[in-house]
Amino acid sequence: MKRNPNACLICGKELIYTEHAKEMECSICHQTFLSNACCEDGHFVCDSCHEAKGLEAIRDFCLSTDLKDPIQIAQQLMQNPFIYMHGPEHHILVGSALLTAYKNCGGSIDLEEALSLMEERGKQVPGGVCGFWGCCGAGVSTGIYCSILSKTTPLAGTSWGLSNQMTSRSLENIGTHGGPRCCKRDSFLAILSAVEFTKEHFQVELPVSCSIRCSFHEENGQCLKTLCPFYPLS
Structure with a gap:
């Protein structure tokens, strides 16, 4: 992972926030978590990773x-x-x-x-x-x-x-x-x-x-x- 100009650690695109959390698979550890945020391409990184x-x-x-x-x-x-x-x-x-x-x-x-x-x-x-x-x-x-x-x-x-x-x-x-x-x-x-x-x-x-x-x-x-x-x- 690297420091991208925007928020996604995988592709560098902006994060999209939703009012209601939903289950997402972390793009790094592949565990599933409830989250309100992923990037425009659907990447999600859990807090631990x-x-x-x-x-x-x-x-x-x-x-x-x-x-x-x-x-x-x-x-x-x-x-x-x-x-x-x-x-x-x-x-x-x-x-x-x-x-x-x-x-x-x-x-x-x-x-x-x-x-x-x-x-x-x-x-x-x-x-x-x-x-x-x-x-x-x-x-x-x-x-x-x-x-x-x-x-x-x-x-x-x-x-x-x-x-x-x-x-x-x-x-x-x-x-x-x-x-x-x-x-x-x-x-x-x-x-x-x-x-x-x-x-x-x-x-x-x-x-x-x-x-x-x-x-x-x-x-x-x-x-x-x-x-x-x-x-x-x-």
Whole structure:
């Protein structure tokens, strides 16, 4: 598979979304899944096949980098050829970048265990939920990040509230900028929301050392261009 200018990993054509899910056979593993999306030629790639190599890349990089800026971590991960323009791998990438930055900035966590939890939980957030559930996976990833830091469970008190507030803040930021979806834009917005939230509630400052200029806009057929805060103007 390669990074195509549009969304289909098999042929590069645009994805078509349907209101109702139907059974589709993955073009890679040939297992059958319920899905709302396939390309114009009928190709469908399941979430597991879509994200498999990308998740390996995320884990390997996060365990080896000493970067402290979560945006820089995310940008370097996004350059990997197996992190596609759009896809559910971003539901793990966002939280992983934040956990790594938190650890490298002096936060007290077992990074290897935290990344395993991030992957385990993030993989349960399907692709396309931004539109079908009104709940972008990049925003949910920040809530998972907060939950891991605070060791939150459904029976927790204050930390339960914090984790939901984190997700809410990210989703508000993402939603305010409108659609169509862009996994890069939404990831950057979610991370910026989490940087602010981490300083407020965990007393760890995650540095964002540079302005964000998106280098992926040519891969996105639905790019908002100048309406996106990260679109390069020159």
